[in-house]
Each structure stands twice: as C-alpha cells, then as structure tokens.
Amino acid sequence: MTFKSFLAAGLTFAALSLATGGAFAQDASSSAAPAPAAAPAAGGDQAAAAPAPANWLKICDPGTDDKRACILRQVVVTPNKQFLGSFLLRDDPGQQSRLLAVAAVPLGVLLPFGVTWQIDGGKPIRVPYMLCDPQSCATQLVVNEAYVNSLKKGGKLTLTAKNRKNEDLVININLAGFTGVYDGEAALTFDEFNKNASGEAALEKILQDRAEAARQKLSGDASAPADGSSSAPAASSAAQ
Numbered sequence: 001m002t003f004k005s006f007l008a009a010g011l012t013f014a015a016l017s018l019a020t021g022g023a024f025a026q027d028a029s030s031s032a033a034p035a036p037a038a039a040p041a042a043g044g045d046q047a048a049a050a051p052a053p054a055n056w057l058k059i060c061d062p063g064t065d066d067k068r069a070c071i072l073r074q075v076v077v078t079p080n081k082q083f084l085g086s087f088l089l090r091d092d093p094g095q096q097s098r099l100l101a102v103a104a105v106p107l108g109v110l111l112p113f114g115v116t117w118q119i120d121g122g123k124p125i126r127v128p129y130m131l132c133d134p135q136s137c138a139t140q141l142v143v144n145e146a147y148v149n150s151l152k153k154g155g156k157l158t159l160t161a162k163n164r165k166n167e168d169l170v171i172n173i174n175l176a177g178f179t180g181v182y183d184g185e186a187a188l189t190f191d192e193f194n195k196n197a198s199g200e201a202a203l204e205k206i207l208q209d210r211a212e213a214a215r216q217k218l219s220g221d222a223s224a225p226a227d228g229s230s231s232a233p234a235a236s237s238a239a240q
C-alpha cells in the first residue's frame with residue numbers, strides 16, 4: 001500500500017499510532033504538565049534554540065513541500081509501556097477534508113459516551129467512536145486551520161472517556177513541540193517508518209539528523225553575504 005492510499009483510507013491509518021510499540025511515546029507519569037517551550041537564543045537566533053521535546057513523530061509522503069501529505073502522532077503509555085491513548089493529525093492537500101484528527105483510547109470503554117476532546121481550558125468537543133480494533137477504540141474529527149492553531153498555542157489536549165465503571169479515563173496529549181514539528185521540514189517517509197518502526201532510537205536519529213541539517217542550512221543562509229556585497233569595501237576604498 002502506498003503512503004497516499006494509506007492516508008486516504010480514513011480510520012484504518014489509526015493503527016499507526018500503535019505500530020511502533022511505543023516509539024516516541026510519552027510516559028503517562030510525565031504527561032500532566034507539558035514541558036515549557038524553549039526560550040529563543042540571544043539576538044533572536046531561533047536556529048540556536050534548544051530542540052523541542054520529542055513527543056511528536058512526523059511522517060510525510062515524498063513530494064513537493066506544498067503537496068506532500070503528512071501525519072503527526074503521539075502515543076501515551078504507562079511506565080510499564082501499556083497503551084493509554086494516542087492522537088494523530090493528518091494533513092493531506094489531496095483530500096477533500098485536508099485536516100483530519102484521530103484520537104484513540106484503550107478497549108473497555110463505554111461506547112455511548114464517546115471521547116471528549118479539550119485543548120487547555122477551551123470548549124470541550126464530544127466526539128463519537130467510529131471504530132474499535134483489537135487494541136483500541138478510535139474517534140475521528142475533521143478539523144480546520146483554526147483548530148490546528150489552537151493545538152499550536154495550547155499546552156495539552158485532554159481526552160476523556162468513560163471506563164466500564166463509568167469513571168473518567170483521562171489522557172493528556174502533551175502539545176509541547178507540536179508547532180515545531182508541524183511547521184518543520186524534518187520528517188520520515190512511510191518507507192523509513194515501516195523499516196525502523198521497531199526501533200525508537202533509529203526513528204529519533206533520522207529526525208534529529210534532518211532537523212540539524214535544516215538548522216545548519218538556515219544558519220548558513222543567514223550569514224551568507226548578499227550578491228555583490230563582497231566588492232563593497234573595495235569600492236568604498238577607491239572612492240576615498
């Protein structure tokens with residue numbers, strides 16, 4: 001299956017949130033308080049700022065930057081690596097509904113209540129379940145640019161479901177680093193993800209290398225003199 005058709009398959013790609021067995025997963029013990037965003041370096045040099053936490057994994061279909069389809073996802077697990085929940089955002093310019101979000105929770109939930117999504121203290125949205133597979137139950141919501149901007153500005157996305165005892169099951173999706181990953185160039189291809197899905201270190205190393213290459217390119221472009229500027233001192237000396 002090509003990456004494009006994988007994205008177009010709707011909720012079937014929600015399985016990606018569990019496919020790596022915890023790669024780039026967020027430990028639930030540290031999910032309640034999102035890490036603060038890194039402060040920019042002195043002089044406004046954002047390229048030198050500390051990297052964002054690796055909460056998010058980005059995978060893109062190879063293609064032109066304005067046409068490529070991408071997904072971002074985060075998985076939340078317990079300290080012993082038991083799945084608690086996940087959130088996945090698809091951004092595919094080739095689809096009629098370009099932006100699609102999927103949130104998944106463990107099995108054993110009460111289906112009539114759905115899952116409530118809430119960004120920080122914003123308005124909660126109750127989303128019905130669309131599909132349960134052998135590992136999780138997923139909700140799906142078509143979103144817009146305004147919702148993505150809320151994710152960028154937010155600290156956490158809270159997912160609330162009901163367990164069999166009618167008690168709240170709360171999963172916090174840490175939004176720290178979301179903006180940098182969403183807007184950044186560093187991403188895996190679907191083939192790379194598939195090849196390295198069993199190794200968290202391999203996935204992180206690829207993205208770190210690409211992020212560093214992008215930072216170096218930006219730094220080089222900023223320090224390079226404009227065309228013709230190298231001859232300016234000589235011209236000034238001749239005029240004197």
